[in-house]
Structures are given as C-alpha cells and as structure tokens.
Amino acid sequence: NAGVTQTPKFQVLKTGQSMTLQCAQDMNHEYMSWYRQDPGMGLRLIHYSVGAGITDQGEVPNGYNVSRSTTEDFPLRLLSAAPSQTSVYFCASSYGFKDGYTFGSGTRLTVV
Amino acid sequence: GNSVTQMEGPVTLSEEAFLTINCTYTATGYPSLFWYVQYPGEGLQLLLKATKADDKGSNKGFEATYRKETTSFHLEKGSVQVSDSAVYFCALNHGSGNTGKLIFGQGTTLQVKP
Numbered sequence A: 001n002a003g004v005t006q007t008p009k010f011q012v013l014k015t016g017q018s019m020t021l022q023c024a025q026d027m028n029h030e031y032m033s034w035y036r037q038d039p040g041m042g043l044r045l046i047h048y049s050v051g052a053g054i055t056d057q058g059e060v061p062n063g064y065n066v067s068r069s070t071t072e073d074f075p076l077r078l079l080s081a082a083p084s085q086t087s088v089y090f091c092a093s094s095y096g097f098k099d100g101y102t103f104g105s106g107t108r109l110t111v112v
Numbered sequence B: 001g002n003s004v005t006q007m008e009g010p011v012t013l014s015e016e017a018f019l020t021i022n023c024t025y026t027a028t029g030y031p032s033l034f035w036y037v038q039y040p041g042e043g044l045q046l047l048l049k050a051t052k053a054d055d056k057g058s059n060k061g062f063e064a065t066y067r068k069e070t071t072s073f074h075l076e077k078g079s080v081q082v083s084d085s086a087v088y089f090c091a092l093n094h095g096s097g098n099t100g101k102l103i104f105g106q107g108t109t110l111q112v113k114p
Helices: none
Strands: A004-007 A010-013 A019-025 A031-037 A043-051 A054-057 A064-066 A076-078 A087-094 A107-111 B003-006 B011-014 B019-021 B023-026 B033-038 B044-050 B056-059 B062-065 B075-077 B086-093 B102-104 B108-113
Touching (some): A004 A087, A010 A019, A019 A087, A043 A064, A043 B102, B003 B086, B019 B108, B023 B033, B023 B086, B033 B062
Parallel strands (some): A010 A107, B011 B108
Antiparallel strands (some): A031 A043, A031 A087, A064 A076, A087 A107, B003 B023, B019 B075, B033 B044, B033 B086, B044 B056, B062 B075, B086 B102
C-alpha cells in the first residue's frame, strides 16, 4: 500500500499564482484533511472531508479551496498565492473519527 | 473551545533517562486522544491513542493514560534512546459530530544525547 501520497514535495510560487496540491490515498478512508505546519504554531486545519462530496472548513480556510469527487483524492487549491501561505502542507486520512490519521510526507511551499 | 496544551520544549535527556511530556486538554463531549511523532523532514506518524477515560495507549515503549478527572494525557517512556529524538504532538478529535477533526498541541521537541 502506498498510504497517503502528496505531490509535489517542493514548490516555489510567485505571489498571485495559483496551484493545486495533490493528495491521494489507497486505503479507502472516508475522512481526509489538510493541515499547514508553521514554526511555533503546530498544525492548523485548513479543510476537511468526511466522505466523497462532503467538505467543510477548518481553522484557517481563507485562500484555499477543496473538493472531494472521489474517496481517494482530496486536492487543495491555492487561488492566488500570498507570502503568508509559505508553509509545509500535510494531507491526512482516517478510516473513522476515533481512528488515528495517516499522514502524507508533506509539500513544502514557498511563495515569493 | 477545544484545545490542547503541551509542555514547552526542547526537552533534552541523556540516553536511558525517563521521559515525561505533559499534555492537558479542554474539550466538550468525549474526545479521543492521540500522540503523534514527527522525525526530521518527515510527516507525522501515529504513536498511540486512547478513546475513553482510563484507557492506556502504548507503542514502542511509550505509553499514555487518558485521565478525564485531570484532563490529561501525558506521554511517558522508561528509557529513551537517541533514535527517539523527534517532535511529539498531542492531539484530540472533536468528541461530538463525528467530524474527525483533529486539534493539535504546539509540539514538544525531544533531544536525546548519547
């Protein structure tokens, strides 16, 4: 099993550019989430999904969009990149709300 | 609102020392509690979990007990190794609504010296 696969691993964007961070899992997990990790701030939830076709906002959703058309995929779209979005982004999935999440290896994004 | 508070790091220990990393939480309902570990340059890995009061989670020599009366979930290990050097995160999920949303503490860096 591949687990949770995130692409790309590294990305540099210019301010105002848009891009999509990809996330795919092959474990048939219903729950998927996106987090950003910043120094001294732990992990903060951006968006999450409890199943295909169902998404909701987390703690820091502004500037990001998500969709969940299939169980396997949960892409995160940056609409117009800003330097404040420089961060490490993690996608995670879980079978149930009491189960632990499996995390991807992360995407390190720099916005200049 | 729901929150998790961890002891500030870094925590520096010698090999074979006893480890405690404190974690307390504030939550409505009946959350599940988790410890995650992050090694340098990697994603987070689930270390252990507990889903109800008085449950003890354990893995790789680490353990933590869900104490509802003190709203705590402290991580302990009897004898740390250099390979345990990492950042440790305490987390809880929302106990109501079955949303699966995880709330993390700030993380505690552990450095183990030979």
